[in-house]
Each structure stands twice: as C-alpha cells, then as structure tokens.
Amino acid sequence: MVNTFTHEFNNASFKGKTSFPVGLYINGEFVKGKKGQMTDVIDPTNAKKITSVCVATKEDVDITVKAAQKAFDTQWGLNCPGNQRSKLLLKLADLIEQHEDEMAALEVLNTGKPFHWAKDGDVRMALDTFRYYAGWADKISGKVIETTNEKFAYTRHEPIGVVGQIIPWNFPFMLLSWKVAPALACGNCIILKPSEFTPLTALLFAKLAHEAGFPPGVINILNGTGQNVGQPIAEHMNIEKISFTGSTLTGRKIMEAAAKSNLKSVTLELGGKSPNIIFDDADIDKAVNWASHGVYWNVGQCCCAGTRIFVQENVYDEFLKKFTEKTKTVQVGDPFAQNTDVGALISDIQYNRVLDFIDSGKKDGATVHYGGEKLKKEGYWIQPTIFTNTRPDMKIVQEEIFGPVCVIIKFKDDADVIRQANDTSYGLAAAVFSRDLDRALQTAHKLNAGTAWVNCVNQLHAQIPFGGFKQSGIGRELGEYALENYTAIKAVHVNFGHTI
Numbered sequence: 001m002v003n004t005f006t007h008e009f010n011n012a013s014f015k016g017k018t019s020f021p022v023g024l025y026i027n028g029e030f031v032k033g034k035k036g037q038m039t040d041v042i043d044p045t046n047a048k049k050i051t052s053v054c055v056a057t058k059e060d061v062d063i064t065v066k067a068a069q070k071a072f073d074t075q076w077g078l079n080c081p082g083n084q085r086s087k088l089l090l091k092l093a094d095l096i097e098q099h100e101d102e103m104a105a106l107e108v109l110n111t112g113k114p115f116h117w118a119k120d121g122d123v124r125m126a127l128d129t130f131r132y133y134a135g136w137a138d139k140i141s142g143k144v145i146e147t148t149n150e151k152f153a154y155t156r157h158e159p160i161g162v163v164g165q166i167i168p169w170n171f172p173f174m175l176l177s178w179k180v181a182p183a184l185a186c187g188n189c190i191i192l193k194p195s196e197f198t199p200l201t202a203l204l205f206a207k208l209a210h211e212a213g214f215p216p217g218v219i220n221i222l223n224g225t226g227q228n229v230g231q232p233i234a235e236h237m238n239i240e241k242i243s244f245t246g247s248t249l250t251g252r253k254i255m256e257a258a259a260k261s262n263l264k265s266v267t268l269e270l271g272g273k274s275p276n277i278i279f280d281d282a283d284i285d286k287a288v289n290w291a292s293h294g295v296y297w298n299v300g301q302c303c304c305a306g307t308r309i310f311v312q313e314n315v316y317d318e319f320l321k322k323f324t325e326k327t328k329t330v331q332v333g334d335p336f337a338q339n340t341d342v343g344a345l346i347s348d349i350q351y352n353r354v355l356d357f358i359d360s361g362k363k364d365g366a367t368v369h370y371g372g373e374k375l376k377k378e379g380y381w382i383q384p385t386i387f388t389n390t391r392p393d394m395k396i397v398q399e400e401i402f403g404p405v406c407v408i409i410k411f412k413d414d415a416d417v418i419r420q421a422n423d424t425s426y427g428l429a430a431a432v433f434s435r436d437l438d439r440a441l442q443t444a445h446k447l448n449a450g451t452a453w454v455n456c457v458n459q460l461h462a463q464i465p466f467g468g469f470k471q472s473g474i475g476r477e478l479g480e481y482a483l484e485n486y487t488a489i490k491a492v493h494v495n496f497g498h499t500i
Ligand SMILES: NC(=O)C1=CN([C@@H]2O[C@H](COP(=O)(O)OP(=O)(O)OC[C@H]3O[C@@H](n4cnc5c(N)ncnc54)[C@H](O)[C@@H]3O)[C@@H](O)[C@H]2O)C=CC1
Pocket: 166, 167, 168, 169, 170, 193, 194, 195, 196, 224, 225, 226, 227, 229, 230, 231, 234, 245, 246, 247, 248, 250, 251, 253, 254, 269, 270, 271, 272, 302, 303, 350, 353, 400, 401, 402
C-alpha cells in the first residue's frame, strides 16, 4: 500500500487540507517503486522534514515506458481525436482551478516561496497554460504542398510517442504545465520527473489528472534523482523525445545521453545571466521597481533573473541610491504571511552555493554594497545582496548564481552596453528601460537573447515563446512554437497520374 500525505494548512493565506498518495504514478495507479525506496521532502524555511515520497529506479522507468507506449498505441496518440484530448485538458484545468489554493499552499510548503506569488504567478500561469494548449489540441494540422498536377502532397503533424520530461525545483508546478500541456495536446504520452527536492505538487497533479479521466499510461510521474531516474530517461531507447529544464551542466549530459542512445530529439531550457539595461532617459522610479522584481522574484532562483544591471553613468548614482532603498524594503520571511516578497532558498546545497558566490565576489575585490549575509538560524535564508565595483571576468558577473544577488555596472553609451550585455555564454533574456522607443527597440534587437523585455522584466505568457540563445538552451517552450517540440512531421505523396 502506498502511503498518503495529509496536511492541514492554517495560516493567514490559506486554511484547508491537502491529501494525496506519495507513490509513483504509473499506468493510472499510485505504486511503490520496484525497490520500495523513499526520500525525504524538506521544508526549506526550517530544514525540517515534511514527508517522504516513493522514488523510482531504472527498472521503474522501463516499466513506465512500456505502459506509456501501450497507451499511445491504443488509447492516445492517433487513437484519440484532438477534440477529446482538448476536453480532458480542460477538465484537468477546471480541477486544478478548484484546488488552486491547495496547490499554491503545497508549493509554498515545499519551496518556501510566498503564497501570493505561488497562487497568482505559478498556479495561475499553469492554469493558463493548460487551457491555452487545450485550445490547440484540435487545431494541430499540416498543410497541402503544391508540386505537379499529378501529385497531391500534404504534411501531417503527428505525435512523437513516449516523451520524457525533466523539471527543476524553482517553479515546480508552473514548469510541469509548460512541459505536460503541449505534449498531451499534441497526443504524446508523458513520463515526467520532478526535481527530487520538490515532488509534492506533481503528486497532487497526478491525483487530479487521474480524476480528470486520462487513460492509464498517458500521464506518468516518476519521482527520484537525476542519476536514478533522469539519466535512464535520457538514455532510454524507446523514449523518442526529451524536454529538460535545469542547469547547463545537466543539459549537456542529457544531450550526450540522447546522442549515445537513440538520438532522441532534445529541447533544453537552461541557465541565464540576464542583462537589465537602464538608459539615462528611463523612468528611474519605474525601472527601480522592475529591476528589483527582476532580481528578487523567487529569491533569484529564476533562469531569466535580471542579475546584471547596467546603468548609464549619468544616472548611476541616482539609480543605485533608489535601488538600494527599494532593496531595504524587500520583505524576506514567512512565505504564508501576506506582505512577504521573498522566501527561502530551496535547499542546503543551493544555500551554500549562493554563499560561495558571495564569498567569491568579496575575494575577487567587488564591493558588497548591501546585504551579503545569512538570515535566520534555521532554514535557507539569505539577504538580498547588491555588488558594485565588479570586473567583467569575475565569477559573480559571468556565472548564474540563482540567489537574490545582483551586480550593478556602469556604462557609457549604447554601443558600450550592448557589448557588455552580450559578453556572456548565456542568452536567455534581457531587459531595456528607456522612454525613447527607437533606442529601446534598437537595443532589444541587438541583444543576444531569446526574450527581450522593454520597460518590464520577467513577463511570461502561455502564448509567447520562451527559450534561449547560446548556452541557455535549444528550442522554445510556450506559445504555438512549443508544438514543434512534440510533433513529428510526415510528408505524404499521393500520385494520381505519374508513371515511371
Ligand atoms: N534553468 C533553470 O530554470 C534552472 C537552472 N538551475 C541552475 O542549476 C544550478 C544547479 O541546480 P541543480 O538542482 O543541481 O540543477 P540540475 O540541472 O542538476 O537539476 C534539474 C533537474 O535535472 C535532474 N538531473 C540532474 N542530473 C541529471 C542527469 N544526469 N540526467 C537527467 N536528469 C538529471 C534533477 O534531478 C532535476 O530534476 C542552479 O544553481 C542553477 O544555476 C537549476 C534549476 C533550474
């Protein structure tokens, strides 16, 4: 028998209960893994255990792939019309909406992020994403291609089959939706591996997907580590597609595993070191507010965080003063309190990683202009931190920190800032602040980034593609573009006259 996790929330943001099995969700059932292994799930706000969940091994991956392939061949894929897939996705979205406070509270418990962000950001965006792709499920079609008068040729955008999906811990439920919704809309069966740090909302999701009535084997959730579950998915000979979000280092391993196994197609959404450019003609007060959101949202654990803030020299002092004042007002604390802006970091590993980066900045000679200290005795809390007087070669300027840490850098003119902003191996996102739209757009077009925000940051919509240039990734998630990740194009040639 698989255990059930039950938890009563009773706080300023949510009063209510959650309850779901902590098994692996395979072929429409919650089961224990073949080896019966469990792992602890930790509350990052106090480093205490929340519960334990079952974890999978390679053998479980093999069993799941067979179940998913059977579902694809019999009840899903080309055997289930798009309008039926759409109905199921809409039903699932309705169920998520009925449980949105519970889903948000669970995400808060497992990640330490503020409730209002979890609900109005993560869960709302997941809902939008499921509904958006439900709309696509019966509109996925190829085209007729003219060639000769004796031929009728057309393309079909067919589902790929069994798809592996690996997600990280920073936006567990939101990123689940980015992967699962388009894959199902296109008719694929999915095997999703959440991060070992944040398995809980994926399990509540599995319970809701079960209730929605998806055929067994269409949706499968396998908790576990990268090594025991992620790697076997990436290497599997019968998984034809893998989509991954996480570090650039692991992204390389996934690509290597795909190349060495069956050349499965790979989509990668990886790290970033996004520039945020403040020109001297920007509305400085607005830019300060956006820049603060750019760095501190999700305590900086965000692939598109605008952590390199470039400020034109004649407004540098004004910006720095106002940005520092703003940073001092950022409320770090109880994620269920209604005025909290920033919660805890996800794990002891991430906490130490961010502290190491802060140390390296100090050792390299940068100035800690504000913050830089640990907060609280229990859990993984770090002060919002501003570095100044940096050099381009410093680790804190070049590498993704994934914590509430930014560098503020002076620039002379447009050409200077474009050169500095593009001086990175990453290319996920960038932002430009200016009242001069010509200048803002010309700059946005010259930045090497998959997303360019003008007078805003961190804006994400189900309809708009998201993904990286350079080492920030391959392919695009969200929007119509994501359908390309989950369909295989077949060309059909019909001869009605040509002889040979
Ligand atoms: N682009 C993004 O949204 C994210 C970027 N990161 C970056 O990565 C750094 C390290 O964080 P980690 O948790 O170690 O990231 P990670 O990339 O190792 O973990 C992300 C996911 O990949 C899985 N994974 C790990 N090794 C794998 C392998 N060999 N094969 C298949 N799957 C594997 C993990 O279990 C997890 O589900 C962070 O400090 C941050 O800079 C981390 C999380 C998300």
